[in-house]
Amino acid sequence: MHDTTPSTSRLTVLTGDRPTGPLHLGHYVGSLKTRLKLQETHAQYILVADTQAMTDNAHDPDKVRRNVLEVALDYLAVGIDPHKSTIAVQSGLPALAELTLLYLNFVTVARLERNPTIKEEIQARGFGRDIPAGFLCYPVAQAADITGFKANVVPVGEDQAPLIEQTNEIVRRINRQAGVDVLPEAEALIPSMGRLPGVDGKAKMSKSQNNSIPLSAAPDAIREAVRSMYTDPYHLRASDPGTVEGNMVFTYLDVFDDDRAEVERLKASYRAGGLGDMMLKHRLEDKLQALIAPMRERRERFAQDPGYVFSMLRDGTDRAKAVTQHTLDEVRTALGTFSFASVRS
Amino acid sequence: MHDTTPSTSRLTVLTGDRPTGPLHLGHYVGSLKTRLKLQETHAQYILVADTQAMTDNAHDPDKVRRNVLEVALDYLAVGIDPHKSTIAVQSGLPALAELTLLYLNFVTVARLERNPTIKEEIQARGFGRDIPAGFLCYPVAQAADITGFKANVVPVGEDQAPLIEQTNEIVRRINRQAGVDVLPEAEALIPSMGRLPGVDGKAKMSKSQNNSIPLSAAPDAIREAVRSMYTDPYHLRASDPGTVEGNMVFTYLDVFDDDRAEVERLKASYRAGGLGDMMLKHRLEDKLQALIAPMRERRERFAQDPGYVFSMLRDGTDRAKAVTQHTLDEVRTALGTFSFASVRS
Numbered sequence: 001m002h003d004t005t006p007s008t009s010r011l012t013v014l015t016g017d018r019p020t021g022p023l024h025l026g027h028y029v030g031s032l033k034t035r036l037k038l039q040e041t042h043a044q045y046i047l048v049a050d051t052q053a054m055t056d057n058a059h060d061p062d063k064v065r066r067n068v069l070e071v072a073l074d075y076l077a078v079g080i081d082p083h084k085s086t087i088a089v090q091s092g093l094p095a096l097a098e099l100t101l102l103y104l105n106f107v108t109v110a111r112l113e114r115n116p117t118i119k120e121e122i123q124a125r126g127f128g129r130d131i132p133a134g135f136l137c138y139p140v141a142q143a144a145d146i147t148g149f150k151a152n153v154v155p156v157g158e159d160q161a162p163l164i165e166q167t168n169e170i171v172r173r174i175n176r177q178a179g180v181d182v183l184p185e186a187e188a189l190i191p192s193m194g195r196l197p198g199v200d201g202k203a204k205m206s207k208s209q210n211n212s213i214p215l216s217a218a219p220d221a222i223r224e225a226v227r228s229m230y231t232d233p234y235h236l237r238a239s240d241p242g243t244v245e246g247n248m249v250f251t252y253l254d255v256f257d258d259d260r261a262e263v264e265r266l267k268a269s270y271r272a273g274g275l276g277d278m279m280l281k282h283r284l285e286d287k288l289q290a291l292i293a294p295m296r297e298r299r300e301r302f303a304q305d306p307g308y309v310f311s312m313l314r315d316g317t318d319r320a321k322a323v324t325q326h327t328l329d330e331v332r333t334a335l336g337t338f339s340f341a342s343v344r345s
Numbered sequence: 346m347h348d349t350t351p352s353t354s355r356l357t358v359l360t361g362d363r364p365t366g367p368l369h370l371g372h373y374v375g376s377l378k379t380r381l382k383l384q385e386t387h388a389q390y391i392l393v394a395d396t397q398a399m400t401d402n403a404h405d406p407d408k409v410r411r412n413v414l415e416v417a418l419d420y421l422a423v424g425i426d427p428h429k430s431t432i433a434v435q436s437g438l439p440a441l442a443e444l445t446l447l448y449l450n451f452v453t454v455a456r457l458e459r460n461p462t463i464k465e466e467i468q469a470r471g472f473g474r475d476i477p478a479g480f481l482c483y484p485v486a487q488a489a490d491i492t493g494f495k496a497n498v499v500p501v502g503e504d505q506a507p508l509i510e511q512t513n514e515i516v517r518r519i520n521r522q523a524g525v526d527v528l529p530e531a532e533a534l535i536p537s538m539g540r541l542p543g544v545d546g547k548a549k550m551s552k553s554q555n556n557s558i559p560l561s562a563a564p565d566a567i568r569e570a571v572r573s574m575y576t577d578p579y580h581l582r583a584s585d586p587g588t589v590e591g592n593m594v595f596t597y598l599d600v601f602d603d604d605r606a607e608v609e610r611l612k613a614s615y616r617a618g619g620l621g622d623m624m625l626k627h628r629l630e631d632k633l634q635a636l637i638a639p640m641r642e643r644r645e646r647f648a649q650d651p652g653y654v655f656s657m658l659r660d661g662t663d664r665a666k667a668v669t670q671h672t673l674d675e676v677r678t679a680l681g682t683f684s685f686a687s688v689r690s
Contacts, residue, residue: 055449061680065682089683089685091677094443097439097446098436098439100442101396102479104400104477104482105399105478105479105480106403106477107478108474108475108478109476109481110474112478129455130453131453132449132453132454133449133454133457133481134451136454136478137478140478141446177404177406335406336410337399337406337409337410337436339436340655
């Protein structure tokens, strides 16, 4: 039994995803699983960040639009409960755009260019000299998202901690200018479990790398993904001793198999020789099939009723709109910028 | 007799001012006079650009707020008619912030840094390496302003023509991405009369240079400004030959004295010698007192009724809000980004 009316004493958490493709097991392990817990204890807002997705997908707005519904379905599929978490579409929240423009005046270009996350991402995307201005500015937009909800806690990957630092710098500058703590600083919640690697053993699971298992994967696709999984290339016969480290099947068993003792026994046996990949892959596949099956079923059920999903998104967006507009009004009042609301006519 | 209902076949013009100080004769000559004409022939929107003013006044939001009313009073004082022109406060138009964020994805950082107007202004403001990101991005915000109203014509100083070029580049990129001409290109309307110099002869009249005559100047202040005006420093006695070029009294007479023939006679006489500065200054002062007196009176009348001024601003902002929101919806539809409006639920 959970209380569905968020208590005012709860801390606020902001999370979200760029809607650029289906969510996969990496998202589940890295963040969705945490959100299922957080929605029981925190006032949780989840942003379908379509505006932010445009910062590196301006050439394909269609992809972003289509994936808004897909990501919402993924949320419902994993068990995000719209009565406990508020799911909102970023482009439906004009106050966030207004806060972004305001905050841009409190950050220098040089500071944005020094942001290590941005530096890495610019390189990863191969922008070269042609960095879209929106991309350089997206940490400021993210600061608007976080502060617009007055989030106290923001779950992020370790590589994104500099974005929270940037947010808090803006918070301090705004509070200093206002002469009052109108905005709270946010704390990065870095998951104890690191990032789930792709099935090919590469550091990052990603649709574009073709090494991911989507949360909507059909049973055959799950089987195929596990079958093709990177293990120990020198472990040719079951009787050979095998290596556990960097072996994706064990990496995944560590994450998805709750029987820790059995997994340790399997590791020992694999190292000693006498344990075949096939048996391990069957075990892992069973775990993944069991995890994903109820998600896939819930997803299919919701997918048959897009009207419900959109009305859920609209309700969440309306609630988020009121919250973020309230923050914008507070920030403007604290800074003393013009507002019709403050005019005594 | 003028038709006060704007015809749909009228071209749209967008103008405006950053509310950072009282408007002065330089504004009158450079733009307000043109606006009085344009409001008879165009659908004219005038933006009190308080959001843009924050891009170089983030340390003093109070100044910007106070000047919103002052600038509105200056508009009414010179004869801007809210039934003919729509006067709107920029911060009341969230669609402009949303368009700005969208457009930032269609401009590179390198392109913004190359903008000659921005380069000059960065130097003039002494930002050095500490350029606020909002300042670098303001040409994009200006593109949002211009296109948000689908302005066909934008009166700008010659030095601001690159800003219109930047706007049209964005327009072309958006139209190309959308595959349809959702936005019109804008044309710069560069005034035939150049910039009015300050009373000290410096190129730019500006409050901060202390060389301006505000439109709200009291008779004494006008007299004092004309008395102190830069003439020919070598014209010591009335009988000496004097120089007309660079002599502010003649520069101003050229602008404010409609009796062209008489001004030419005075120039000839001054050059020949025998014409004293004092007589010329009296003549100029009479012209300026006659020009400013009715403005000052109108201004004082409106200043006694701030409730009226705010309700005028609120009405204009509401109208502008509808127009700019409509443009945002059109752009989003054309690009195919997400919108609840387009969802068939």
